[in-house]
Amino acid sequence: MNTITQSAPSSATNINASTASEQQAQFDSQYPLVLEAKNLTIDFRKKRSSFFGPKEYLRALNGLDFQLRAGRCVALVGESGCGKSTSAKIATKIHKASEGAIYYKGENIDTLTRSEQLAEYRREVQMVFQDPFSSLNPLHTIRYHLQRPLQIHHQLKPGKAMDEMLVELLTKVGLTPAKEVLEKFPHQLSGGQRQRVFLAKTLAIGAEVILADEPTSMLDVSIRIGVLNLMNEMKHEMGKAFLYITHDIATARYFSEDIIVLYCGHMVEWGSTEAVTQNPQHPYTQLLLAAVPDPSRSIHEKLPTQRSMETPMWSPEHKGCPYAARCPKAMAQCSQGLPEPKELEPGHFIRCHLFV
Amino acid sequence: MSKLVEVKNLCVDYITFNGRVRAVSDVSFHINQGEILGLAGESGCGKSTIAYSLMRLHRPPALISEGSIEFEGRDVLAMDDDQLREFRWKETSMVFQSAMNCLNPVKTIEYQFWDIFDAHGLVSSRDESIEKAKELLRIVDIPTERLFDYPHQFSGGMRQRVVIAMALALKPKLLIMDEPTTALDVVVQREILQKVYQLKEQFGFSILFITHDLSLMVELCDRIGIMYSGKLVELAPAKQILSQPLHPYAHGLGDSFPTLHGELQEMKGIPGTPLDLQNVPPGCRFAPRCFKATAACREQEPQLQQANEQRWVACVDPLKIASQTQQPEPLTQSHSEPSETTCVEAL
Numbered sequence: 046m047n048t049i050t051q052s053a054p055s056s057a058t059n060i061n062a063s064t065a066s067e068q069q070a071q072f073d074s075q076y077p078l079v080l081e082a083k084n085l086t087i088d089f090r091k092k093r094s095s096f097f098g099p100k101e102y103l104r105a106l107n108g109l110d111f112q113l114r115a116g117r118c119v120a121l122v123g124e125s126g127c128g129k130s131t132s133a134k135i136a137t138k139i140h141k142a143s144e145g146a147i148y149y150k151g152e153n154i155d156t157l158t159r160s161e162q163l164a165e166y167r168r169e170v171q172m173v174f175q176d177p178f179s180s181l182n183p184l185h186t187i188r189y190h191l192q193r194p195l196q197i198h199h200q201l202k203p204g205k206a207m208d209e210m211l212v213e214l215l216t217k218v219g220l221t222p223a224k225e226v227l228e229k230f231p232h233q234l235s236g237g238q239r240q241r242v243f244l245a246k247t248l249a250i251g252a253e254v255i256l257a258d259e260p261t262s263m264l265d266v267s268i269r270i271g272v273l274n275l276m277n278e279m280k281h282e283m284g285k286a287f288l289y290i291t292h293d294i295a296t297a298r299y300f301s302e303d304i305i306v307l308y309c310g311h312m313v314e315w316g317s318t319e320a321v322t323q324n325p326q327h328p329y330t331q332l333l334l335a336a337v338p339d340p341s342r343s344i345h346e347k348l349p350t351q352r353s354m355e356t357p358m359w360s361p362e363h364k365g366c367p368y369a370a371r372c373p374k375a376m377a378q379c380s381q382g383l384p385e386p387k388e389l390e391p392g393h394f395i396r397c398h399l400f401v
Numbered sequence: 402m403s404k405l406v407e408v409k410n411l412c413v414d415y416i417t418f419n420g421r422v423r424a425v426s427d428v429s430f431h432i433n434q435g436e437i438l439g440l441a442g443e444s445g446c447g448k449s450t451i452a453y454s455l456m457r458l459h460r461p462p463a464l465i466s467e468g469s470i471e472f473e474g475r476d477v478l479a480m481d482d483d484q485l486r487e488f489r490w491k492e493t494s495m496v497f498q499s500a501m502n503c504l505n506p507v508k509t510i511e512y513q514f515w516d517i518f519d520a521h522g523l524v525s526s527r528d529e530s531i532e533k534a535k536e537l538l539r540i541v542d543i544p545t546e547r548l549f550d551y552p553h554q555f556s557g558g559m560r561q562r563v564v565i566a567m568a569l570a571l572k573p574k575l576l577i578m579d580e581p582t583t584a585l586d587v588v589v590q591r592e593i594l595q596k597v598y599q600l601k602e603q604f605g606f607s608i609l610f611i612t613h614d615l616s617l618m619v620e621l622c623d624r625i626g627i628m629y630s631g632k633l634v635e636l637a638p639a640k641q642i643l644s645q646p647l648h649p650y651a652h653g654l655g656d657s658f659p660t661l662h663g664e665l666q667e668m669k670g671i672p673g674t675p676l677d678l679q680n681v682p683p684g685c686r687f688a689p690r691c692f693k694a695t696a697a698c699r700e701q702e703p704q705l706q707q708a709n710e711q712r713w714v715a716c717v718d719p720l721k722i723a724s725q726t727q728q729p730e731p732l733t734q735s736h737s738e739p740s741e742t743t744c745v746e747a748l
Contacts, residue, residue, distance in 0.1 A: 124586040235674040265443040266613050270657045270670030292586065295616075299659035299668070322661060336587040337661050338617035340643050344598055348591060354558070 076114035079286045080170065080254050084145030085109040085135060088361055104359045105131050106310040108145070111288070113254055118280055118287035120301035120318065122294050126356065128310040129290045133256040136288070137172050168198045171252035175259040177239035181231040187242055188227040194250040218245040218275055237268030244275060255279070256288045261296065273300050294337050298322045306330045309359050309367035311383070316393035326389060327397050329368045349373065366398065374399060405574060405607050406432040406455065411468035413450050413459065422678050424450045424463070426631040429705065432575065437601065437608040439622035439639065441615050441654070443675050446628040448611045452577045455609065456493050457485055472575070491521060494568040498580040500560040504552040510534070510563055511548045517570050537566040541596060558589035565597065569604070577609045594621055616658050619643055627651050630676040630686045633705055636713040647708055647719040649691045685717065693718065
């Protein structure tokens with residue numbers, strides 16, 4: 046089983062076995078593991094071509110592993126349709142994995158069946174959605190949105206104590222004057238403010254793990270960075286664990302410690318964000334990073350060549366590397382079997398036949 | 402280089418139940434022949450409204466209340482319906498954000514090309530139209546046998562390329578691209594823009610490029626105009642606008658895009674929220690969010706003024722350019738009153 050061994054702050058130059066395990070232990074205690082995905086695979090039933098035809102499946106995710114740790118962030122990047130959001134939906138139990146599972150504090154979430162266990166899981170793992178314009182109820186005030194989780198999950202009664210709590214929450218996420226904001230309706234707030242309300246809601250519930258699905262892509266450019274900075278604060282100061290799903294690799298570099306590049310439901314390259322973004326090795330990662338707009342470059346710089354443009358629809362019967370059809374360096378074995386993960390340097394993994 | 406389009410003091414109002422809302426206020430710029438001009442800004446700052454006004458595609462409740470638009474010396478605002486029909490697509494064409502919505506889902510691509518050629522009386526037979534359409538598809542690297550497919554059979558990037566091919570069908574002199582690649586993945590986005598640039602070099606048209614992604618714009622455009630709530634606040638050569646911004650808003654935008662390369666540093670962004678155009682405060686519109694706003698900023702509204710040869714800025718006290726030391730010549734002429742001299746002193 047391959048896991049992301051995080052690049053622990055390694056100041057020591059020669060790492061022998063004992064210090065490495067000590068470092069791992071120190072790393073574990075500094076950033077305790079909260080949520081772990083092991084070999085997540087999900088198949089969706091496709092519409093049959095005829096009534097008597099065979100059942101056909103689409104493999105949206107194939108063997109995804111990640112570890113979310115308190116106070117750290119893992120970014121999932123890739124093009125649309127590569128399975129980024131699906132993985133968050135499995136973690137929130139919207140979808141059920143066909144293979145593999147998610148472990149929350151060591152416990153398989155599929156075994157949580159009693160309602161109080163489920164309530165606890167849902168209290169601690171919260172999702173932030175892309176569109177802040179439809180994720181808040183337009184008929185209710187901000188006060189209502191923040192009171193509900195406190196009433197339901199923490200059995201608190203509305204009153205002066207709760208009011209103080211709400212004001213404190215809103216101040217924490219930078220919405221001031223808090224007392225006025227409480228009485229406003231969602232339509233009276235801008236996109237960035239709404240996303241802040243949503244983050245305040247996850248704080249009110251007391252979430253430990255926040256699955257942020259493109260939280261800034263619908264926001265105006267000038268306020269995106271403010272929301273990212275707020276999430277950064279929640280990560281560092283309140284020790285929340287983040288899964289940051291995005292297609293904007295530059296913000297992923299800004300916000301996350303670890304990154305996973307997904308292609309067609311497969312992890313192609315993963316590890317510490319700096320290592321992957323500054324020294325990409327997989328042909329797909331190289332293509333993706335070369336395409337990111339960067340003011341210091343020019344539009345004329347050539348992209349790495351590709352053999353085709355089409356992203357395949359992966360099915361359980363498919364074999365080999367999903368990128369083989371596009372990869373300029375594809376070899377015979379690329380279409381035969383999925384390459385095994387390989388550690389290029391401490392904390393930087395790749396799945397490519399070129400590196401086996 | 403000669404000017405292709407000249408926009409002077411353009412004002413566009415939206416008529417609402419609460420009175421007029423000025424979405425574009427006193428905007429002046431020009432586009433040279435063969436140039437790519439970018440317009441950047443947040444949503445609601447009026448950049449798309451300008452694009453629609455240039456082709457007179459705006460509809461009530463929007464109306465152009467002041468200003469002039471000249472295309473090769475002809476007054477676009479004075480054109481009647483027949484002239485407009487000639488003007489659109491032949492002289493200026495537009496690529497919209499969502500390609501799916503500009504293609505008719507129940508007609509083949511071939512029919513939609515024929516529709517354009519037929520409406521403008523360019524072809525005498527359907528076969529001729531098919532030949533021309535195939536040639537256009539070749540230009541944007543789409544296999545010609547796809548001509549008889551329906552829009553849903555294409556991927557998002559291909560659809561956008563079909564729309565670009567259609568926009569170029571009548572060899573326009575100006576191509577307006579309103580967020581053409583926002584819905585696409587980065588790899589596809591770059592391929593399309595490289596293609597567009599190549600076509601521009603080949604055919605020599607000008608482009609008005611609208612997006613909110615400044616990094617992309619800096620790569621593609623020659624000059625960039627930055628808009629804030631209906632006003633053009635800075636106009637500068639693309640490479641200078643992020644490295645040496647004059648307007649605090651441009652500086653703030655530059656501080657809002659994390660970079661992929663180079664040192665990772667904490668970014669501040671811009672505090673506050675965009676202005677509500679229904680109640681515009683007196684003075685500079687950016688003053689409530691500006692880090693160096695003074696009392697003067699809240700009283701008097703700065704006009705766009707020439708800061709040096711290529712740069713224009715609308716700020717009472719613009720930021721300094723680090724490398725430049727000597728005093729620039731006093732502004733020669735701009736559309737604003739010459740009585741305002743406050744702008745230059747900071748340089």
